[in-house]
Amino acid sequence: MRNIIIASTSTIYGSGYLEYIIQPLNVLFKNAKTILFIPYARPGGISHDAYTTIAKQAFTKLNKQVIGIHEFKNPIEAVTNAQAIFVGGGNTFVLANQLHKNHLLTQLKQVVQNGTPYLGTSAGSNICGLSIKTTNDMPIVYPPNFKALGLVPFNINPHYLDPDPNSKHKGETRETRIKEFHHYNTQPVIGLREGSWLEVKNDSIILKGDLTARIFEYNKTPYEVTPETELKQLK
Amino acid sequence: MRNIIIASTSTIYGSGYLEYIIQPLNVLFKNAKTILFIPYARPGGISHDAYTTIAKQAFTKLNKQVIGIHEFKNPIEAVTNAQAIFVGGGNTFVLANQLHKNHLLTQLKQVVQNGTPYLGTSAGSNICGLSIKTTNDMPIVYPPNFKALGLVPFNINPHYLDPDPNSKHKGETRETRIKEFHHYNTQPVIGLREGSWLEVKNDSIILKGDLTARIFEYNKTPYEVTPETELKQLK
Numbered sequence: 001m002r003n004i005i006i007a008s009t010s011t012i013y014g015s016g017y018l019e020y021i022i023q024p025l026n027v028l029f030k031n032a033k034t035i036l037f038i039p040y041a042r043p044g045g046i047s048h049d050a051y052t053t054i055a056k057q058a059f060t061k062l063n064k065q066v067i068g069i070h071e072f073k074n075p076i077e078a079v080t081n082a083q084a085i086f087v088g089g090g091n092t093f094v095l096a097n098q099l100h101k102n103h104l105l106t107q108l109k110q111v112v113q114n115g116t117p118y119l120g121t122s123a124g125s126n127i128c129g130l131s132i133k134t135t136n137d138m139p140i141v142y143p144p145n146f147k148a149l150g151l152v153p154f155n156i157n158p159h160y161l162d163p164d165p166n167s168k169h170k171g172e173t174r175e176t177r178i179k180e181f182h183h184y185n186t187q188p189v190i191g192l193r194e195g196s197w198l199e200v201k202n203d204s205i206i207l208k209g210d211l212t213a214r215i216f217e218y219n220k221t222p223y224e225v226t227p228e229t230e231l232k233q234l235k
Numbered sequence: 236m237r238n239i240i241i242a243s244t245s246t247i248y249g250s251g252y253l254e255y256i257i258q259p260l261n262v263l264f265k266n267a268k269t270i271l272f273i274p275y276a277r278p279g280g281i282s283h284d285a286y287t288t289i290a291k292q293a294f295t296k297l298n299k300q301v302i303g304i305h306e307f308k309n310p311i312e313a314v315t316n317a318q319a320i321f322v323g324g325g326n327t328f329v330l331a332n333q334l335h336k337n338h339l340l341t342q343l344k345q346v347v348q349n350g351t352p353y354l355g356t357s358a359g360s361n362i363c364g365l366s367i368k369t370t371n372d373m374p375i376v377y378p379p380n381f382k383a384l385g386l387v388p389f390n391i392n393p394h395y396l397d398p399d400p401n402s403k404h405k406g407e408t409r410e411t412r413i414k415e416f417h418h419y420n421t422q423p424v425i426g427l428r429e430g431s432w433l434e435v436k437n438d439s440i441i442l443k444g445d446l447t448a449r450i451f452e453y454n455k456t457p458y459e460v461t462p463e464t465e466l467k468q469l470k
Binding site for chain 1: 244245246247248249277278279280325326328329367368369370371372373374375376377380381394396403404405406407411412413414415416417418419420429
């Protein structure tokens, strides 16, 4: 009963907020009049209100009403009753921490497993994996643990970046970081480039967008998969 | 009594391991015949032995013996008795986790405060700050907390990168990430570019190397400081 879009980014270069993905979102949210927005990741530290305003504006094009979860007295009830859910990007640690504080992880997982349409972008996509251990974000707050929703049986690395062959920088490449992850964790990781998303429908998990994605499996050489590849066997 | 070098990186582009900083290290370690190496950050997931071999080779030039802390039965005693200490780079979460596991943070802080010469590079520099919350690393393991040694009264961001004005990537810039940090934390952050280091001698903290460093203070516009600037007032 799952109906999920897990997007690398909300925005691609030269395009407006959610613009590149607006048609798939029209399909995802076709039966919803209102969308519950979870602004907890606070990109750039902006307020829940300011962030929700951005989401509201994006969805006027689809004639959807967006309500921020912080506008409800009881956030668990808000999740339970939501027609659709959108968790926006920002800082994954801040997002995870606030979800824990409000005891939302269990309920969020349950309603999405039961069919409530879900859109995640960036940090909102990280939390769809098994853990947040492959986020790119800075650990600016300390969450109670690094567990995520486990809506898919692997981890996500959003905003995946290929090594720059001309770089003089000595910090780790993204690929090196994910390889280090596999010294301590065994689940696969999908490096989703900006403009790519996963479409999860019931048991199926399909790579969408124009780009390939990079798959990192434990003890295997990383490899690319093309758009429309079925990824449900990855676990 | 502090005698510390906090380096952005072990290696700069086009140069060997620790090569760019070898003369300052000769001064830092002038009274030490042996250096205790802490290889816990395991860059690229390499073993403690393999990492220690790299450090050993680098210090043959200075005629110093390097011993890995994992070669001792009692790591707390190893720290207590060390003539000098070097904590290498890699993954900051892995490093912090292993320091916690071996109950080393208190003793490490004490001996360095009492004058044992200390070199940190990258992850080994992150742990010199108040917390590891400004690391660039992937959170591949969950440490018991994000506290660091507090050898300096601010946080370090090693491998500091300026925003690339030509980038089409929509992931956060380093500056955005540090600004997000300041929505939840108030201590200053020093963005140390590769090739820069801090020389801590007793109460003095001087920026060294050829480059400026970027200072992020809570509720202030970030600014640059030039080499030889005294930074002890920053807290």
